[in-house]
Amino acid sequence: MATRRDPPTAFDAFNAVLLTLVAVACLVPMLHVTALSFSSEGAILSGRVGLVPVGLQLRGYQTVFASAAMMRALVFTVYLTILGTSVNVMITALGAYPLAKPDLVGRRVIWLLILFTMFFSGGLIPVFMVVRALGLLDTVWALILPGTIATFNLILMKTYFSGIPASLAESARMDGASELAILMRIIVPLSTPIIATLALFYGVGHWSQFFQALIYIQDPDKYTLQLRLQQLITDGVGYGPTVVFGQAEDIPVESVKASAIMFVTAPVLIAFPFLQKHFVKGALIGSLKE
Amino acid sequence: MTLAQARRRKVIRDRHLYLLLLPVFAYYIVFHFVPMYGAVMAFTDYNIFAGIRGSDWVGFNNFRIMFRNDEFFIVLRNTVMLNVISLLVAFPAPLILALLLNEVRNKKFRRAVQGIVYLPHFLSWVVVSGLIITVLSPSSGLVNNIIRLFGGESIYFMTDSVWWVAIYQLSGVWKEVGWGTIIFLAALSAVDPNLYDAAMIDGASRWDRLKHVTIPGITPMILVVFLLSVGNVMSISFDRPFLLGNPMVLDVADVISTYVYRVGLLNVDYSYAAAVGLFQSVVNFVFLLTANWLSNRIKGEGLF
Known part of the structure; x- marks a missing residue:
């Protein structure tokens, strides 16, 4: 580490240039695709678009917003994200609260069994069979219940709850409050930072969810945005746009693809400053060992 | 009582x-x-x-079929190969970036760079694969536009097996290098400042301090992160190889997870796919236990 007493060296200049290049490299793909999304199809296909739009137009975005398939996917994905995140946070809190109590009988065994699931799984096919047997295929629950608790998040929340003085819960218990009331009225209000962090973890997870939608959902009314985007970009050779937008229209395919990418990314970009603050904090809580 | x-x-x-x-x-x-x-x-x-x-x-019949199947060995080889290359490329990248960030004295500059490099972590693999396929497109992508500008021929990055492996690795670095620095930066900030002062009094240069104070200070964290990666050498989650892959590069892009999906859910050969999945889970579990045991032996500090 450099200190104030170290004179600036050639290395410092080199380092600044290098880090600037790394940061630029992180942004360039997004800038290029943004430029494509506003460019005319002719300019894109002749390879003239770099980081600035050429032949400015909005037909790409117009096509995306006019698409019933994309709008339905948007509504469903928002619904999935809100419903899923609520379930995730609630059930994770129900697990974290009792398990944070040091003298709960059986705590060690329960915790070891839970941790074991982080390292060993039955595999994709048996999980699929369970989801199928429960009749969850083609429902929003297939995208929520198999991931109700991310064990890593449970660890974060349990660690946080363990830091809350036990005397607070104890005095409420003396007054005859039920455990659920203690959790809801005392623990939760004291835990807004960790709840916000986990809500963001789970929320981004649902928004980005692809694989589960691919295997559990056949009904086009329940396709998620990520699934639609994948169909548009990588599914088959050139059939994607027809699948999503129908045959009839003469659409500027390349700018539509770019617009769709930005459309799906925009909410994450808007939430990013907020995300960053909470995620970094959350990731650090997680690096503290039990 | x-x-x-x-x-x-x-x-x-x-x-x-x-x-x-x-x-x-x-x-x-x-x-x-x-x-x-x-x-x-x-x-x-x-x-x-x-x-x-x-x-x-049927006892071990499905496993017998698996070990006689050439396709299984190809996906096994691809899984291990892509992960081993990642150990060489994607594992050191965030460590190096964290060390470079740690040498920056201008707090504002450092925070700005950190903010930007965290961003790709929050994008889904569908979006990232979309960005990469678009940027590398032979006809309209930025990279090939530049290559042609200098008189070169367009490169078909996504359909050439060798290029594909390189792109697979780079895409992982692009998405996760910034995020991966967090754990190392936390370890770096936990190094006792007195050690730096003592080293300076002894006349240690910045390079000496890096070698004798910083690196030894974060070695346990490096080891833990390394062992976790080694422990997971048999598993690649589905999204990245599936979304970046295409029929032209299946010889390198098909890995265990995409294979289980294809054989089990598309071809409905359930028990065989379950056998492949179970094989992967068991091997992965053994690897993780071994990695942890090694970590305990070497540093007296394990993952769990």
């Missing part, structure tokens, strides 16, 4: 806490432990209508 009586009294006292845990138990049993039992289907000729008990028991 005996110990057993005391325990019983505690259980009765905490009965409402166990009640709160019920949905949690239900989740872990239904979606984790039942599938672990369900993996037994790998030893049957699974009939979806008869269930595990109603299906014919």
Whole structure:
């Protein structure tokens, strides 16, 4: 580490240039695709678009917003994200609260069994069979219940709850409050930072969810945005746009693809400053060992 | 009062806490432990209508078929190959970036760079694959536009197996290098500042301090991160190889997870796919245990 007493060296200049290049490299793909999304199809296909739009137009975005398939996917994905995140946070809190109590009988065994699931799984096919047997295929629950608790998040929340003085819960218990009331009225209000962090973890997870939608959902009314985007970009050779937008229209395919990418990314970009603050904090809580 | 009586009294006292845990138990049993039992289907000729008990028991037959199948060895090789290259490329990248960030004196500059490099972590693989395929497009992508500007020929990055492996690795670095620095930066900030002062009094240069204070200070963290990667050498999650892959590069892009999906869910060969999945889970588990044991032996500090 450099200190104030170290004179600036050639290395410092080199380092600044290098880090600037790394940061630029992180942004360039997004800038290029943004430029494509506003460019005319002719300019894109002749390879003239770099980081600035050429032949400015909005037909790409117009096509995306006019698409019933994309709008339905948007509504469903928002619904999935809100419903899923609520379930995730609630059930994770129900697990974290009792398990944070040091003298709960059986705590060690329960915790070891839970941790074991982080390292060993039955595999994709048996999980699929369970989801199928429960009749969850083609429902929003297939995208929520198999991931109700991310064990890593449970660890974060349990660690946080363990830091809350036990005397607070104890005095409420003396007054005859039920455990659920203690959790809801005392623990939760004291835990807004960790709840916000986990809500963001789970929320981004649902928004980005692809694989589960691919295997559990056949009904086009329940396709998620990520699934639609994948169909548009990588599914088959050139059939994607027809699948999503129908045959009839003469659409500027390349700018539509770019617009769709930005459309799906925009909410994450808007939430990013907020995300960053909470995620970094959350990731650090997680690096503290039990 | 005996110990057993005391325990019983505690259980009765905490009965409402166990009640709160019920949905949690239900989740872990239904979606984790039942599938672990369900993996037994790998030893049957699974009939979806008869269930595990109603299906014919075939012992290790599915595993025998697996080990005689060339396709299985290709996906096994690809999984290990892509992960080993990642150990060489994607594992050191965030460490180096963290060390470089740690040398920056201008706080504002450092925070700005950190903010930007965290961003790709929050994008889904669908979006990242979309960005990469677009940027590398032979006809309209930025990279090939530049290559042609300098008189070169367009490169078909995504359909050439060698290029594809390079792009697979770079895409992982692009998405996760910034995020990966967090854990190292935390370890770096935990290094005792007195050690730096003492080193300076002894006349140590910045390079000396890096070598003798910084690196030894974060070695346990480096080891933990390294062992976790080694422990997962048999598994690649589905999204990245599936979304970046295409029929032209299946010889390198097909890995265990995409294979299980294709054979099990698309070709509905359930018991064989379950056998492949179980093989992967067991090997992965053994690797993780070994990695942890090694970590305990070398540093006296394990993952768990």
